[in-house]
Amino acid sequence: MINLIDTKVGYVTLIVIHLFLGVMLKLSPGIVALAYPLMFLLFMTDVLYNLDRGSRAGFYALHMIGYEMVYRMAGATYSWEMGKYASIILLLFGLFVGGRKYIPWVFVFLLVLLLPAIFLVEHPDPERLNNMIMFNITGPLSLVVAGLYFYKRGVPQDVYFHQMKWAFLPAFTIIAALSVVASLATVEFTSVQSSSGASGGFGPNQVSTVLGWFIMLALLYKINGEKITPFSWLDWVMLFYLVLRALLTFSRGGVMGSTLALLGSITVLYFAYPGFRRQLFKSMPYVTLSLAFFVGVFLFANHLTNNFLLYRYQGLSTTEALTGVRTGNSNILTGRDEIMKADFRAFLEHPGFGVGYGMAEKYRVRYYGSAAAAHTEFARLLSEHGILGLLFMLVGMLGLPLYFLLTEKHPLTRCFLVAFYLLSMFTMFHAAMRLALPGVLFGAAFMRFLPNKSEAPDNLKKTL
Numbered sequence: 001m002i003n004l005i006d007t008k009v010g011y012v013t014l015i016v017i018h019l020f021l022g023v024m025l026k027l028s029p030g031i032v033a034l035a036y037p038l039m040f041l042l043f044m045t046d047v048l049y050n051l052d053r054g055s056r057a058g059f060y061a062l063h064m065i066g067y068e069m070v071y072r073m074a075g076a077t078y079s080w081e082m083g084k085y086a087s088i089i090l091l092l093f094g095l096f097v098g099g100r101k102y103i104p105w106v107f108v109f110l111l112v113l114l115l116p117a118i119f120l121v122e123h124p125d126p127e128r129l130n131n132m133i134m135f136n137i138t139g140p141l142s143l144v145v146a147g148l149y150f151y152k153r154g155v156p157q158d159v160y161f162h163q164m165k166w167a168f169l170p171a172f173t174i175i176a177a178l179s180v181v182a183s184l185a186t187v188e189f190t191s192v193q194s195s196s197g198a199s200g201g202f203g204p205n206q207v208s209t210v211l212g213w214f215i216m217l218a219l220l221y222k223i224n225g226e227k228i229t230p231f232s233w234l235d236w237v238m239l240f241y242l243v244l245r246a247l248l249t250f251s252r253g254g255v256m257g258s259t260l261a262l263l264g265s266i267t268v269l270y271f272a273y274p275g276f277r278r279q280l281f282k283s284m285p286y287v288t289l290s291l292a293f294f295v296g297v298f299l300f301a302n303h304l305t306n307n308f309l310l311y312r313y314q315g316l317s318t319t320e321a322l323t324g325v326r327t328g329n330s331n332i333l334t335g336r337d338e339i340m341k342a343d344f345r346a347f348l349e350h351p352g353f354g355v356g357y358g359m360a361e362k363y364r365v366r367y368y369g370s371a372a373a374a375h376t377e378f379a380r381l382l383s384e385h386g387i388l389g390l391l392f393m394l395v396g397m398l399g400l401p402l403y404f405l406l407t408e409k410h411p412l413t414r415c416f417l418v419a420f421y422l423l424s425m426f427t428m429f430h431a432a433m434r435l436a437l438p439g440v441l442f443g444a445a446f447m448r449f450l451p452n453k454s455e456a457p458d459n460l461k462k463t464l
Helices: 002-006 008-027 029-049 053-073 082-098 105-114 116-120 126-150 157-163 170-181 204-223 232-248 252-272 274-282 284-304 308-313 318-323 336-349 361-367 377-385 387-407 411-431 437-444
Strands: 154-156 448-450
Touching: 002 008, 002 053, 002 157, 008 029, 008 053, 008 170, 029 053, 029 082, 053 082, 053 126, 053 157, 053 170, 053 204, 053 437, 082 126, 082 437, 105 116, 105 126, 105 387, 116 126, 116 377, 126 377, 126 387, 126 437, 154 157, 157 448, 170 204, 170 232, 204 232, 204 252, 204 411, 204 437, 232 252, 232 284, 252 274, 252 411, 274 284, 284 308, 336 361, 336 377, 377 387, 377 411, 387 411, 411 437, 411 448
Parallel strands: 154 448
Antiparallel strands: none
16 A cells, blocks of 8 residues: 555555545545544554555554544544554564564663553542543553554665655645634634634644644754655645744644744754755755745735744733733743743653653643643643653753754664654643654654665765
8 A cells, every 4th residue: 555655646646545535534524534534444454464564554543643633623432542543553464474673672662661650540420430541641651552563673774765655645634624724714813822723623732743743844954855745746735835834823832842843953964964054054045935935925924923933932922912022021931931830840750650651641630720631741841750750851862862963874874763752752741641752753753764776874965
């Protein structure tokens, strides 16, 4: 099935199918919701039949994290955590049938660190107790399983760029869905608050996060001289709509996260590889045009919102924007810092093993004022896992990526490591692990580029 993307006709056919699913979000949401488990079954069948040849389970999982947002927008009645379950199962089956002999034991260690918190959960209702565990464990579990599958998995450079196009296909679905469900002709912008109307009636933060992922992926292709769609013009059309719709959600996390992650990867290439610097200077006219393109998209989006978009990114409140008077009460973290403080208080009171999955909620009621779910995964790891959560972050989220960055020399391996890792971290900061995206993306950061047979190991694609 993964070979459908090999030909231009096959790729265009897949694009049309994904566009159709996006349009059906308004006409028949049930079809859009049903497509997710059907895709999962097709992917599973292909992985099993081909024994995960070409690391297809990994690329299918990256496809599913993009489509996860769409099935939620469709109001699917099956499990809210279906995206994480599907990714975990796909990657595990890929591991088992693919015959991979290398086991990254560090991720087994991280898995062990997650287990004690299970035994600390208390609730008189068994169903509620199960939900508390599953809602909070599936995120870090997807990270661990993705790490087991992807860590040091070598993929030839041409195969990587070819197969990763599967991850971008859901971008067509979500753009089509937003166009029909939240047409710009019907959306009104009257404040600087995140706009659920512009995000299809769903959480702007999560929609912005997924759109940011697609933007970053497309731009990674561009800076490495690759097309992510069958046509160069379509690349730019998709970037225009992805950036526009991400900006119009008024949720800054996805846009800023993808921008900073991309800048991080470019910075690594710039300082580590003289060839990249030389090519960058030669391409300055194209870089300038590209920057002008994105500035133009922002200005267009700001015009559509009557300047409220600019006020949002300036950190102004709606009152400040309307009156022009600064009150000094604006907070760019929009309350996340207070939730983090409550989690930190829970950690100080229970530093050993934490309070257990979902049990930090009562501390947020006490110190924050409401039973808010964690918005920052790092604070949740501290409060619900204690010192084990701190160790999880130090070893898995800090030490391991740094070690991989220093030991892997291929420029593209480093480029994609930094981009995927940073986007995963930024997402965990502003949206915790509500989506499957940050966990799977964290693991995918550790794939290794192998040189094509006809190229030297240190070859770096032309920029832009």
